[in-house]
Amino acid sequence: MKIFYGIQGTGNGHITRGRIMARELQAANLEVNYLFTGRPQDKFFAMEVFNGHQWREGLTFATNKGKINHLKTVLQSKPLNFLKDIRQLDLSAYDLVICDFEPITAWAARRQNKKTVGICHQYAFQHDIPRAGNDPVSEIVLKKFAPVDLSIGLHWHHFDQPILPPVIETPFIPERIQKNKIVVYLPFEDQQHIIQLFARFKNFEFFIYSPEASPSHHAHIHCKPLSLTGFQQDLSDCAGIICNAGFELASEALQLGKKILVKPVHAQMEQASNAAALSLLGYGQMMQTVDARRIEPWLYETKAIRVTYPNTAKHLVQWIKDGMPPVEQSWCNQIWSEVNITPVELS
Known part of the structure; x- marks a missing residue:
């Protein structure tokens, strides 16, 4: 065939x-x-x-x-x-x-x-x-x-x-999770705004991926260009991910047992529906805008769900x-x- x-x-x-x-x-x-x-x-x-x-x-x-x-x-x-x-x-x-x-x-x-x-x-x-x-x-x-x-x-x-x-890939589950490590993938947002927002949360390490990596002047914020190997490595041992409400990345995070906070792209029905489904299933949380008031309590959340597909x-x-x-x-x-x-x- x-x-x-x-x-x-x-x-x-x-x-x-x-x-x-x-x-x-x-x-x-x-x-x-x-x-x-x-x-x-x-x-x-x-x-x-x-x-x-x-x-x-x-x-x-x-x-x-x-x-x-x-x-x-x-x-x-x-x-x-x-x-x-x-x-x-x-x-x-x-x-x-x-x-x-x-x-x-x-x-x-x-x-x-x-x-x-x-x-x-x-x-x-x-x-x-x-x-x-x-x-x-x-x-x-x-x-x-x-x-x-x-x-x-x-x-x-x-x-x-x-x-x-x-x-989805069969996951490699690391022996140790870095509980203060957070992966951020919000490529449709203004990256300088993202950096400034996460700068206030100094108790966490943020690994921000974007198509065009912006420079960071904060020791706890690491800005990285898109990379399949690098992204998978950071995702594997992080505690959670903040991302848009695309389907595949949230699937990977669920398979790895990460806490998830999604911000759907506005005027995109698929992403709005994905965010609603995550909330309905109890698999993740959502925010309509990139909002520090929603992000802060989520950062200190200590429970997640692993869905092995x-x-x-x-x-x-x-x-x-x-x-x-x-x-x-x-x-x-x-x-x-x-x-x-x-x-x-x-x-």
Whole structure:
């Protein structure tokens, strides 16, 4: 079987999931070619697992100070280039197209009548799951951005729906957690404002990651550029993470048993819904703005939840090899039965 796999690269979560799927697909001896869009080509990193890949500009969302800017999004989009890329992407040699919310792949496959399977968190919103911040624009984006023939939605809990657990790494749990170490990843916020805010909490060490690392003049604040290895090392032995409400990073934090404080990107329904789900499940806390009054009590919180998820990627690859039978609740329930939830003491 020859597979074409399109992955949205606007955030790192889709790429992280893609790396895990790529390893399982390779282990199953399936031939896969990849396409990435959503950010400049030179901003991708740690892409070796994809064994060479295509790149197109694609579509992305413009943000300003932690909020989606719809006008700027429209103005910076290049619809003629986007349509050209759809027309020129030749999928005739492939038996299956997989889409991780990547629009060029989805629309090219639809144009060429190629069977398309969507695997990502966004497709979970086709089911009855917690939602917040609904608006007509968000609904259109979810339905029309990357349409597929068959979708597999991913979430932290099943909510009695035919969805699956996150595609996530099996964690390495360090023997010792640094209880005052906090990882911060708020790339859509003003980084100087972030540094100034955390400067007041001198009893904690903050490791702030961003696409463009700002200099820090505070001994307890460490500003770092994006790095797969460095970020995973800091995440593994920290006590908690403060981040936007993206799906994949929160999944990693849950798997590692970290306390979580999320600040959803404004005017982004998916992130608002993720934050609501974390609160509903008791897996994390949320704040609507980056607010020191919300951050301070959370810093001194000594309890967290570890949710150990199964190897969902392996289940998915086997499902693909089995011919992609109809997604039945019994199959989903079997995979969810492998989830283990345990309390964690951080003191």
